[in-house]
Amino acid sequence: MTKAFLSGNDAFAEGVRLARPQVISIYPITPQTTVVERISEMVEDSSLKSELIHVESEHSALSCAIGASAMGARTFTATSSQGLLYMAECLPYASGGRFPIVMMNANRSTALPWNIYGDQRDSLSQLDCGWIQVYVEDAQESLDMALQSYHIAENPLVSTPVMVNLDGFVLTHTYETVEIPSQTDADRFLPPFQTENKMSLDNPKNLAFSVGPDNNMEFKYLQHKAILGSKRIIEETDAKFAEIFGRSYGGLTQGYRLDDADYILITLGSITGLCREVVDELRERGEKVGLLKLRFLRPFPSDDLVAALGSAKAVGVLEKDISFGYEGTVYTNVNSVIAKNGLRLETYNFIAGLGGRDISRENITAIFRHLQTGGQHVNFIGLGVTIDD
Template sequence: MRAYLNGNEAVAAAVKLARTEVVAAYPITPQSTIVEKIAEYIAAGSMEADYIRVESEHAALAACYGAAVTGTRVFTATSSQGLAYMFEMLHYVSGCRVPMVMAVANRGLAAPWTIWADHQDAVACRDTGWIQLYVETAQEALDTCLQAYKIAAHPEVLTPVMVCLDGYVLSHTEEIVDVPDQEAVDRFLPSYRPEYSVDTQRPYVFGVGAGPDLYSAFKYYQQQAILKAKEVIKEVDREFQAHFQRSYGGLVDLYYCHDASVVLVVMGATAGTAREVVEYLRRQGEAVGLLRLRSFRPFPVEDLRAALSRARVVAVLDRDCSFGYEGVLATEVKAALADLPAQPQVAGFIGGLGGRDISQEELAGIFRHCLEAVRRQDRGEELVVSGGWQK
């Protein structure tokens, strides 16, 4: 079935199709309509699930955690300050290896107070042990939520997943979305039956204390699970393509990277604008490309190295800032490429904070700035590229 859906409605449709059994809901802009739409499904009888109205975002994640350890498929959604309020529970859920899916409609963090989009909220949770997947369209939001349930519950992963979608630009913008039928989804995503869960017949303990002799072992296996998720994310994307004829490249989505001198790296909905700019510059004979990072955690080091090793300049556009240094994604890309035999120059740019528009002209300006550095090198000068900040 094809329907006009915005990103939030697409997420809600995926949660329904996944036969999610428990939803904990607390409203915060711009994600509120996700849980409102799910409430409509349940009230209308088209979705069978327990809907828990909680008193805070912290309580929402705690409720999901409690339901998930009983072997139940769960969901919640949040944004910005709400995600920050969940911070303590993020570690509990991932440390206990509890698979669940949470949508994050990305929004800037206060202060100054804002309801508009950037990636600071989710990027600030980089080290909480959650898989983070960033989507570009409403269609990808629906499809990635379905994939996320399968990734999270994989027996070698058992890790919660954030599906991140840009606030308003994606969460509230409608497009034609192909909504798969229930039978097809059931074939792709079977019922959730975990090996370990709280059961009166088989008692298990989650969140038990551990001394120094055991704590590091727990964290080691958690790290190995998230690294394993790299393969699983690719595998699940291939399975999804076999069922629904749609693929998103797994960890990264490449566009004209094979012969590009300058490649722009982005996350989220900005990729749509950047792709138009690449097309425009290609028609002018410029060797430019785009790499859209889908998986921020696990970080796809090997895929980045393979895709960017032939580039001379890699421009990274962050919609966040690690204050006192630079954009987080720029730092990560530099580290991933640091020991390549012919290391590209990496230039970090920061833009789109607090919902500031990122125009085609600004993206073209980034490309031209980097291309000029390449031309200077061709004339015998040293290759030096400076980044910048959209003020």
């Protein structure tokens, strides 16, 4: 193990190196670009032995990764925003074909208007594409989830691609001290990729076929079942990771000061750190507040939510996203769990950080005040306005 001062992107690239992908397709887009720059350097200096393919678009990046995965190779690619949308056709293609590709997405706003800064509308717009979606908080978690994602994706019971989301700039370009595991430990954690879902000369296969109405639902049901089943694999992966590297993230969610909390804020990604500080401040004043970080949005951590929110009075969802014409997508998902399980608590949605707008300590304090006093349900932070349906 060594320590280094790395950006989120650099840390992720280190995680990719330790995972030893055999084929990597790369295409630049801000703020993802430095990942593929680091990986190119690693291939150049032989610290990563991989087929590095300079594709001409994001559509080709994922199409190429699918082709390589269909030969049984471990693959990696990375994208962001417009690039994620440009490759969108290939997203359900990869998941429907059950190809366990790992892809990093640097969360960035989507045009129009053009904007290169961080929000989560790019990946949340693709929530239904059949990928496992992870949102990480800091550079260490970035590195760790690069490794863990292969462990989850390639489990034969899962066999589903994983998209790891890093908030653009605030995480991708922010430097922190990161522990880089040794290759020996990484190899102990992540065995070489083995799959039956591949073409080989000994056992030729026809893959990525058509399936008509007679059998199509069976394929989709099994895909859904596999992603639901990945919850257990995610937790087992976290436990195995903790055993080898001494770091645990708690699985699908990570709670903070939830015991006896009446007012809980739900977050995803890098804003969680600041929210944790505000929770500490308010706790010092005797306020019963807590925080639940959603690490995975697919599979959705329903059971964790029920356990965490069961005795709360109000819950807020803070997200860098809006599903135009309704509310934040994460909020809709959280409300569905609350309704299905008969939980009796108020819920509020806080839309913030769109196009990279700063989310301040004061904003988060005000969010907790809103949870305590009640008010409108869907709130745009920093605009001083609310929107309720």
